[in-house]
């Protein structure tokens with residue numbers, strides 16, 4: 001089976017800084033793939049290209065046989081691509097449910113065609129979105145009991161889970177998570193890893209996630225791509241990259 005996402009020879013520069021140089025990576029359907037690398041390696045830039053926020057100087061990004069780069073950013077949800085951001089972007093004063101609904105609304109507006117396929121005519125949209133979130137998302141992520149709580153007072157790990165909920169509302173085929181474990185304690189990391197695994201096993205989502213820490217993702221992903229200074233220095237199974245001398249050097253150098 002061809003990969004769900006194929007990134008090939010992608011280069012991107014900001015002024016004199018080569019953020020990405022000739023980057024190639026692929027994401028197999030149904031897998032959890034991790035992009036790791038020290039801070040500044042170019043991980044988020046690669047996400048921003050895939051989600052249409054940055055245009056690379058060269059290269060291609062193919063999703064399910066379609067060339068993504070000519071398409072505007074708002075075309076991604078319709079194709080089944082959703083993402084979270086490295087820094088939490090929730091409305092602190094609004095409830096859990098309101099935050100998830102707002103996220104869904106932003107995607108629905110960009111995406112009226114697909115939404116109506118399984119959410120019904122526009123007049124029923126609001127009610128149906130709420131029902132979908134209540135029935136399929138809140139329980140799945142153990143957020144039901146706190147759905148009316150203001151987000152601002154909730155622990156950091158729970159806020160990251162709410163961001164995951166927002167990304168899941170449109171039932172994406174490809175879920176892109178930028179540092180889903182950042183700032184979490186060990187227990188929160190374990191919980192988040194369990195939820196990410198369940199997205200794959202129960203919703204058949206394909207996951208592409210970023211982390212700057214090698215250990216966090218090794219037990220979770222089947223394929224790991226290692227970036228350093230904008231270049232892929234290793235790719236393969238967790239065991240392959242963990243023992244790769246260039247990867248060890250990159251992490252020792254960054255420590």
Ligand SMILES: Nc1ncnc2c1ncn2[C@@H]1O[C@H](COP(=O)(O)OP(=O)(O)O)[C@@H](O)[C@H]1O
Nearest residue numbers: 014017019037038039040041042043044045046
């Ligand atoms: N919008 C931008 N403008 C200028 N430089 C940027 C921008 N985005 C990223 N960079 C630079 O590109 C490089 C890679 O950054 P980034 O992709 O955020 O790395 P990572 O996510 O791996 O920490 C860094 O040198 C960063 O400063």
Ligand SMILES: [Mg+2]
Nearest residue numbers: 043044045086
């Ligand atoms: Mg980043």
